[in-house]
Structures are given as structure tokens and as C-alpha cells.
Amino acid sequence: MNLIYVENLIKEYHSGEESVAAVDNISFSIDLGEFVAVVGPSGSGKSTLLTVLGGLTHPTGGQVVIDEIDVYALTAEQRADFRKEYIGFVFQSFHLIPYLNVLENVMIPLAVVDAPGAEKTEIALGLLEKVSLADKARRLPDELSGGEQERVAIARALVNNPPIILADEPTGNLDSTTSHSIMALFRHLNEEGQSIVMVTHNPENLTYAGRFITLRDGKIAQNSEALKQPLIERIPINN
Template identity: 45%
Template sequence: MIEIKGITKTYHTGGESLTALNKIDLRIEKGEFTSIMGPSGSGKSTMMNILGLLDRFDAGTYFLNGQNVSNLTDNESALVRNKEIGFIFQSFNLMPRMTILENVELPMVYANVSKKERRERALKALDRVGLSDRVKHRPNEISGGQKQRVAIARAIVNEPSVLMADEPTGNLDSKTTLEIMRIFQEINAEGTTVVMVTHEPEVAEYTKRVVLFKDGEIQDDRNQTQKTI
């Protein structure tokens, strides 16, 4: 599903250079549930941005679902993102003036899906995360955990090859965190590849594999017995 070789990323600020990623090799197979961990400044967020085609890299190659995406234009990257990747962020990134249903429909607008099909697929995705009774609400009318479930519904509505989550439980209490991780496990069990950045070891326990970053390099990469909910 994901194969990167020799990925290097250097930031240049104020006359200084900072290597965020140093010749990273990483392969993630279809159907895996992988957590990316590491302290602040370790390179894990840069890695996620590159995997999600949100940031460019200086050297190396990146294959996503069999396609070389190393040198795409911005428009080509946007098309691949919309087709192949579902994103979930710590801050939810919902549109405040839109209803929950309209938020979930949004990726399909960019994919030129018909209005009727958009509605059907959005309702199905919201039902999938247990929010079919909240479709007319707006984001400020629901809880943080419900907002994250809306974000998950929006991320899966285009049936992406891989789901990428950046600190998806960072703003949630422990009970709600378990609810979100249970949904991720169910989606993964259905065959979707899931890659998640987290700084919480107790959250990483619910994934099948942990990749640990430090100082822009992979320090550890191990499979583990997944804790189930």
C-alpha cells in the first residue's frame, strides 16, 4: 500500500538547516493498522504530511497503492489525495456553518459525485459511526467525540485505500478515545489500511504495528499483539 525509500526532508529557516527526515525507508502493507510515534521534533508529523501528499520531500521515492507519487504537481496530488486517502485531524477541521451531513458530503463535491449519491453515501457513513440522528446539527451543537466521528465519516465516504489520522484522540477524554479506536479497528477489520500518528503509548496499543521516530530516523519498528476493545 505504502512504500517509501530514502525519503529526506530538510527545512531551511533563518540561515540554518534542520533535517526533519533522514533517508527513511518504510513499507506498509495493505490492511495494516500502524501507529507512528516519537517525541516532539522526531519527524513523525513531517512523515505523516509526506505520506498524505500534504508536503514535498527533497530526495527519495514514494509509491502509494502502486503509483509513483514522488513528483506530482499540486493538482495531481490533490486528485490522488481525494481518491486514495482519508484524513482525520486532531482539531476535526469541520466547516462550522455547514450541517454534519454537508460536512461529510464535502469530499464528494470535489470528486464530482452527483447530489443524490452524495446524500446516500454521506448518510451511510454517518450511520457507520453512529451519528445518523445528528445529520441536521452543526459542529458547535455536538460533543468533541461526535465531531471526531463526523470527521471519520467524512474521511471514509470516498472509500479511500488508506486512512491517515494525525493525533485523532489528542483532544478527547479516555472514554471517547476508546470509542474512536474501536471505530478505527472496525474500519481496519473491513480491509482499510490505517496509519495513525500518536504520542500516547496507551493509544498505540490498539494498533498492530508501532514505528518509532527519533531525530528524523526510524528508531524502532515492531509488530505487536493488538489490544482490542
């Protein structure tokens, strides 16, 4: 079942009279429960594609349909509601709010959800448990390591229970060991049924994904067939 359907997607940026197509007329689809890695060299349009998929950047042309919703037919405020319900973002530089503690950071998306405080806290603590950070719930982000901050960002992305996680270079700022640990967490979430689209330039990360799309100059250079089993199961990882 198609969860994400992209058709003839174009995103151009203008600089003076010149226009550059960061995403150049691409089409693909992603099924529910897939773990797709988007790879390619710098400037190939990976991050732009991710922000367009997340309803953050209006495309120049084409269509993004998620769960049968034409995302860019929605108004800006409707797209905000859409993001709250459908999308969990994980950023390369974590983007945690420095003055909120770990628990509060995880609960941010719930600040605009009408639910009792205790219930929100319970959900957030449950997710911190899942990412093995429950004991650091009251710490501030700058008291955590990079890997721990990434885990907090993942917990925050999951707190609204969105069907899709969009991760932009989630291991870009992490050392090799921590990267594997984070990728293992993504794999675990995917095994639980979470759909994930991850932008990465790290070839090792591909081993965790079920499929990868290679972008070059805004076009799809390769759209791999869905692998019957993730590569990770065939490549031993020491972590």
C-alpha cells in the same frame, strides 16, 4: 502486498542558513490492510511524515510510492486528484467546516465528484450511520461533543472510499473514554480492511494498532514486526 513504500525519505526545513531534518533518511513499507501507529516524542517528525505520505508536503529527498504511484512525480494538481482517490485525512483538531452541518461536512469531498446529489447524500448518511451519528446529521459542528466531531471527521475521511486513512493525533483533544471509543472505531474499520496510518503520542493507542514505527529526531528508532494479532485483543479495554 506493499501499499505504501517509502525509501530514503528526507524532509528538511530551513531557517536562515540552518537546516533541520524533520524526517532524516528513513525507509519502510506498509502493506494493504495494515494499521500502523507512528509514535515518538514531540518534534520527532511524526506529523511531517504523515503530511509527506499524504502528498501535502514535498520531501527534500527520497521517494514515496503508494499503490505503485510515485506520489511526488505527480504535479500539484495531480496530487490533489491522488489525495481525493487514495487518502482520507483525520486531523487532531477535527478541522470541520463550522458553517456546514454534519451531513454537509461529510459530503465535502464529494463536492468535486460528478454524481447525483441523492447518491452523495445516501453515501454520507450511510457513513454517519456507521459512526453512530445519523441522528445528528443536521447539527452544526459546534453543537457536537469532541468525540462526535472526531467521528464526523472520520466519516468525512471515508466518504470517497480511500484505501488509506492518515490520522494525525486523532485522540489528542479527547478524554480517555472518548479516545477509546474512537480507537475502537479505527480498529473496526481496520478489521473491515481499511489501511490506517496513525500518528499518536498516546501509548494506549498502540494497543489498537497492528504495528508501530517509533521516530526519534527524524529517524526510525524502532519498526516493530507486524503483530499476529492486535494488542487490543490481549489487553482488555473498558469502553
